[in-house]
Amino acid sequence: MRFVLRRLGFFALTLWVAVSLNFMLPRMMPGNPALAMIAGHKGVVSPAALRALAAQFGLNTHQSIVSQYLQYLADISTGKFGVSLTTQPGTSVTHIVMQAIPWTLGLVGVTTVLAFILGTGIGIVSAWHRGGRVDSVLPPVFVIMTVIPYFWLGLVLILVFGVTLHWFPYFFTYDITLTPAFNWTYISNVLDHAVLPGFTLLITTIGTWILTMRNTMITTLAEDYVRMARAKGIPGWRIMLDYAARNAILPNLTGFAMSLGFVVGGAILIEEVFNYEGVGWLLLQAVNNDDYPLMQALFLLITVAVLVAILLSDVATAILDPRTRGAR
């Protein structure tokens, strides 16, 4: 219990740092970017909204920086993220973000889980059959896989499967001529559009899982308790799962949390390449349009998502490893 509380405290601290970064960065950058943003888009939204934005970024206000900061914190905690200036002028940031979330959740969520399961499985088998054909060929292949830029792979896949072979569509989340509905036409269309981006994400992220699982498995297989299991006459596959894999996967779960940063990065780039209107794509739209309120909100959202995922992997570790539980 104490462990959980400490973790939550840490997350709260991190969130606070992220919020503060959002507050400080635009004020720290050379050539006041907020001013440029507002000056460049004066006619687009109502003067009242403009004044609110100016206040949000600390321009034209007589408040001291400290009270600006406190006001900012108060606004964020009540969900007042402001209004989009350029991406969808006048619309509340919250509304825009909400529309993008389901797409990213679907694409990234499913692909990450698949990559984790497949990658871990292949890693386990590769370590178990050391010296086999799979194992000798695997490492260099996967080393190369981990250095492929996500976005470039997406481009290449578009080139091959989209443009040349016409097998799959390669932009947007679904055909814009269709109206969203719970029928097979719509759903299959959505799935169709998700294949290429999903496959790209899968390939680029699976390499790490395979390699790290294989390496931890190899170390685990040398442990005495695995030898003991052999001595007891337990069948091979059971040793592989109950004794080796169950122990080897633990450091991987913690690594999962840390590699989330990369999954997020990959998702952003892939959504951009495929014009897949999820959170990542939206972030880049905001960047290109100097839409700082939207950008800041998305940054916070991504941070929260990462924190939640880390919390989940902590919980999973606690379930699988009895040593982390209990009062010690």
Next chain:
Amino acid sequence: MAIPGVGTLGGPGPAGDRGQAGAPVPTPFGVPAPSGIAGGRAIRRMARAITSNRKATAGMVLLVIFCFIGLFPGLIAHDDPNALIYGRSLAPSAQHLLGTTPFEQDIFAQVIYGARPVLLIAFGAGLGTTIIAMLIGVAAAYLGGAWDGVLNLITDVLLVIPAFPLLIVIASYLHGAGTAVMILVVTFVSWSYTARQLRSQALSLRNRDFLEAARVRGERPLYIVIVEIIPTMTSLLVASFLTNALYAVLFSSSLQFIGLGNPAVNSWGTMLYWAENEEAFQTQPLWIIVPGLCIVALGAGFALLNYAFDEIGNPALRPVRSMMRGARVKNAR
């Protein structure tokens, strides 16, 4: 007293219980396992290990090729990468090996000249990240107590905040990052992971006997850190450098691809940005393929070397030899 073969990192002073270049001292009932390795010896070991391991050699060859290209681009590409005079969107030919862009630039020249900024960022950010991580990680481990707590907290928070989105946000406010800024920004988001690893290893070394011997000899803490701890961590430091250089290449190329690099600086990521902008899928597929392949090749150089170092450091990971065929049958899983 000069100790032959150890090198300057071993220190000219009394060698303590490391004896001659780390030779173990026999006791009546056997010989204890050798303790930490002095820096000079570690580097010679590494050099030998690189030449004997195929992956390491391949990685080294790739890096050397790219360094050569980065240093002497003029020797390989004869056209000016920035000149807009070569004819619009020409197909590959003998004169323009990869064709030209819609802006009338020679793509091959761009690829060759594009190596230098990428290498600068890779080595710059790689070194910067490793050095900062080393300072903070080792300081946290050695100082302990409140210092450790504070440094740890900072490291952990920065570790958890997603790196790439932060990179995007910062670069966005700056309206694009040239080479120098890119190095700084990438270093800022990357140091925390390595700092954690280095702190971990430094902690485990802290209580080892040879450090205790140094303390007992009366050496000052700074001496101990620089002369005893850091050389022992050489292999981890090298591995960290390689990893960080790799990620610097990927991060910076990604930023450039989405337009947050400096579009005027010609590098592979920027080339891909323009290629996508100009929808080169139908017209100039090589414009898309080749710069990406270069990124992969350079990255592979770093990664292969890194992977080989993993195997060198942990012999259990090495490929199992096939002369064990007989044994494998007997001990079939």
Next chain:
Amino acid sequence: MSRTLDDSLTAGTPAGRAGALLQVENLSAEYVLERGNILAVDQVSFEVAAGEFVGIVGESGCGKSTLLFGIAQLLAPPAHVSGGSVRFQGANLVGLTDKQLSLVRWRNMSVVMQSAMNALNPVTSIGAQFSDAMRAHGVSSKEEIAQRSAEVLRMVGIDPLHLKSYPHQLSGGMRQRSMIAMAMLFTPDLVIMDEPTSALDVVAQRSLMVQVKELQQQLGFAVIFVTHDISLVRHFTDRLMVMYAGQIAEFGPTGQVFESPLHPYSVGLLEAFPSIHGPKVPLTGIPGSPPDLGNLPEGCRFAPRCPQVMDRCLTTEVPLYRVGGVQVRCLLQEDGEVVSD
């Protein structure tokens, strides 16, 4: 193919030659390393009769653990058995697959390892580790498993409610004893123990040894017990083997080896341990260090450190001689009959 626990307990009575439970013949084991193959066990032969308690002592690196795992067919790459045979209850174990070996494993031959913290699976409970051994041999009834697990724990003096505990929740001594309990699940005919007491303090060591001896006398199994601590085996073993550099240096009834050691190495070992009761004598160590197994000297392997070395020792490969009831590998004993190597 479910068997009842009773079947398992009564199965596997020794076939073959009466008295020879285990026959190790010219067993060799090597490590395949990058710098070449290292022979850690060099043609070792010996027999163990039913119910016998055999101790094996030697310095670190002399090959005793490798010998032990070589017998149990538990070597893992880069180590493997490179020659010889291990006949257990008449059948040669060398070369069998894990599947074939599982018929004898645990039911007739079990293993106790050095550090229970490392030998027990850290993420499953003690009870789970007992039950998976039983289920691997066909016992599937939950009641039988629970009953037998509780029974063996009580045998070693541990409260059966610890079946639900995880290894890290038990004390060192309790962990070690639960490993011994686990080895007793099928009352095997042979229990192989690799330094089971090294991780314990002196008091716990002795109490563990007493426990093992009691169990042995109760249940009648044979024990091969490896340790580097010669004083431990004095009162518990029937026969004692001294190993050096992968070979048998001396092997005979414990009392004889202790009272009148014949090999200079055994002499040195025994003199290195002080006796609490005896008069104060200056301690003598054995100067030098064991040979690098990849770079063995010609002739006797102990010659470089031997206080009684002769010129011949440096050039002649020394066979095992039988002197009285003891086997000795020393040229000082060359009057004895040569044990066929």
